[in-house]
Amino acid sequence: MADEIHFKILRLLEADPHVSQRQLSDELGVSLGKVNYCLRALVEKGLLKANNFKNHKNKSAYAYLLTPSGIQERASLARRFLKIKMAEYERLKKEIEELGLESSKDKS
Amino acid sequence: MADEIHFKILRLLEADPHVSQRQLSDELGVSLGKVNYCLRALVEKGLLKANNFKNHKNKSAYAYLLTPSGIQERASLARRFLKIKMAEYERLKKEIEELGLESSKDKS
DNA sequence: ATCCCCCGTTCATTCATTGAACGCATACTC
DNA sequence: GAGTATGCGTTCAATGAATGAACGGGGGAT
Numbered sequence: 001m002a003d004e005i006h007f008k009i010l011r012l013l014e015a016d017p018h019v020s021q022r023q024l025s026d027e028l029g030v031s032l033g034k035v036n037y038c039l040r041a042l043v044e045k046g047l048l049k050a051n052n053f054k055n056h057k058n059k060s061a062y063a064y065l066l067t068p069s070g071i072q073e074r075a076s077l078a079r080r081f082l083k084i085k086m087a088e089y090e091r092l093k094k095e096i097e098e099l100g101l102e103s104s105k106d107k108s
Numbered sequence: 109m110a111d112e113i114h115f116k117i118l119r120l121l122e123a124d125p126h127v128s129q130r131q132l133s134d135e136l137g138v139s140l141g142k143v144n145y146c147l148r149a150l151v152e153k154g155l156l157k158a159n160n161f162k163n164h165k166n167k168s169a170y171a172y173l174l175t176p177s178g179i180q181e182r183a184s185l186a187r188r189f190l191k192i193k194m195a196e197y198e199r200l201k202k203e204i205e206e207l208g209l210e211s212s213k214d215k216s
Numbered sequence: 217a218t219c220c221c222c223c224g225t226t227c228a229t230t231c232a233t234t235g236a237a238c239g240c241a242t243a244c245t246c
Numbered sequence: 247g248a249g250t251a252t253g254c255g256t257t258c259a260a261t262g263a264a265t266g267a268a269c270g271g272g273g274g275a276t
Contacts, residue, residue: 011210021255031234036256060241060254075210082207085200092197099190102119102183129224139265144225168223168272 005030007081009038010047010066010074017063039064047073109192113138113146115185118155118174122182125171147172155181 008028012019021039025032042048047070050062066074116136120127129147133140150156155178158170174182 020253022253032255033234033257034232037233039255062255078207078210082204085204085207089197089200089204092193092200096190096193096197099186099193102186128222130222140224141226141266142264145264147224170224 003077004081005034005038006042007074007077009035009042010070010077013048013064014066014071014074017065018061019064020061042070046070109189111185112189113142114150115182115189117143117146117150118178118182118185121156121172122174122179125173126169127172128169150178154178 005028009024012024012027019027021032021035024035028035039048039050043050046067049065049067049070051065052062113136117132120132120135127135129140129143132143136143147156147158151158154175157173157175157178159173160168160170
């Protein structure tokens with residue numbers, strides 16, 4: 001799923017709007033460029049608003065605030081990924097069972 | 109993991125050496141080119157031997173036979189992926205729990 | 217012979233991703 | 247003041263994985 005990254009970004013920013021792009025990059029294990037690209041997309045979609053307030057500490061960074069529709073979308077994505085993850089979980093369980101059989105079998 | 113595809117190929121070919129590259133491509137959900145590339149690598153490593161026997165049906169295809177070390181490697185990969193998958197499984201279980209909490213929470 | 221289907225092989229193209237480099241703002245030291 | 251170190255967001259050339267259309271050829275059927 002391509003926009004799992006979008007979901008994760010929304011989740012992190014909802015928890016703390018002051019996370020920098022580099023922090024997101026580290027946390028999510030993707031490149032800085034990609035984070036920037038995704039943020040741009042999220043702002044474009046109106047899910048995120050980038051307020052510049054320089055009065056915060058020594059940062060010239062933005063605060064990435066979720067818009068109302070951003071909050072809504074984030075919740076909706078959470079539900080969607082819950083379903084997806086549960087399906088993955090089942091698939092994985094089956095895979096593990098098969099592997100378990102294989103790796104414990106004898107030669108004839 | 110990059111060589112999960114290698115493992116899956118070995119598994120399928122051990123079950124039936126007469127699977128064509130296109131069938132592998134379909135089954136594994138990867139491109140024909142990639143299957144070809146992987147087979148080449150497996151032969152190179154000595155895990156697979158491509159015997160051409162044209163007497164089979166109307167096929168001019170190979171039979172991809174696992175060498176002894178191919179069989180051994182396949183078993184070893186099975187054990188390795190069993191561990192990996194179980195770790196994934198645990199991670200996923202946690203993720204699902206978190207998502208479950210999120211998507212059932214009320215607004216203040 | 218021709219036609220058709222499937223085989224393995226190739227490789228130019230596509231596409232996502234990277235990370236080094238840039239300009240800018242702030243804070244600190246001399 | 248000037249210098250400089252650190253953090254920020256932004257950019258974009260380069261990388262590398264993956265694709266799939268196209269090719270040559272073998273074998274059966276007509």
